[in-house]
Amino acid sequence: MARVLVVDDDDIVLKALVSVLRRLGHEVEGLSSGQAALEHVRTDLPDLLVLDYRLPDMDGEAVYRNVLALFGDNSPPVLFVSGSPIEEVAAKVSSAGRADFLQKPFDFRELADKVDALLAV
Numbered sequence: 001m002a003r004v005l006v007v008d009d010d011d012i013v014l015k016a017l018v019s020v021l022r023r024l025g026h027e028v029e030g031l032s033s034g035q036a037a038l039e040h041v042r043t044d045l046p047d048l049l050v051l052d053y054r055l056p057d058m059d060g061e062a063v064y065r066n067v068l069a070l071f072g073d074n075s076p077p078v079l080f081v082s083g084s085p086i087e088e089v090a091a092k093v094s095s096a097g098r099a100d101f102l103q104k105p106f107d108f109r110e111l112a113d114k115v116d117a118l119l120a121v
Contacts (some may be wrong), residue, residue, distance in 0.1 A: 001025040007037045007063065008081065009056050013104070013105035016107030017050060019083075020108050021115065034058035038066055038068055051107055053101075064099070077118040081106070081108050 004026045010057040011032070018030040029046070031037050034055045040048075049067065052059035064078045077098035086103045098121050100114050 001027070002031070002115075003027045004042075004050060004115070005037060005040060005046040006030045006033070006050040007034065007055065007060070008050075008052040009033065009054075009089075010052070013052070013081075017111070020111060023051070024044045024115070026115075034060070034063040037063050038085055041067055042070070045071065045074070048076050048115065049078040051078055051080055053080045053084060077121055079114055079118055081113075 002025070004021050006014060006021065006028060008017060008030075009032050014030045014032060018028045020100055021028045029040065031040060034057050037049070037051070049064065051063055053060040055063070060080050060082075068075045077100075079100050079102055082101045083104040086101060096110045098118065100118055102111060102114055
């Protein structure tokens with residue numbers, strides 16, 4: 001299946017996302033900061049990014065804009081996850097390339113559906 005990079009500063013959410021995506025058959029790496037994610041993608045670009053919208057060192061939108069600047073059309077799609085209201089985040093990430101949004105808490109079936117849709121693009 002796909003190689004997925006998950007970035008979330010909440011250890012419980014990170015472990016849950018990694019676990020579910022692995023059970024769905026994906027090869028998954030988990031990181032807890034935006035800077036670590038940027039370092040990782042420079043040497044190992046995943047097929048999909050799952051980014052917490054609010055990270056302690058930089059927000060997920062900034063991480064993805066950096067990825068877009070580095071890789072342009074070769075950038076992977078991104079699924080932003082956040083506890084923030086969907087309207088707040090959706091307005092900011094709608095221009096972020098191939099992107100979708102999932103509001104915490106979420107159903108794992110919804111996660112799987114959004115991942116499948118983004119990977120199909």
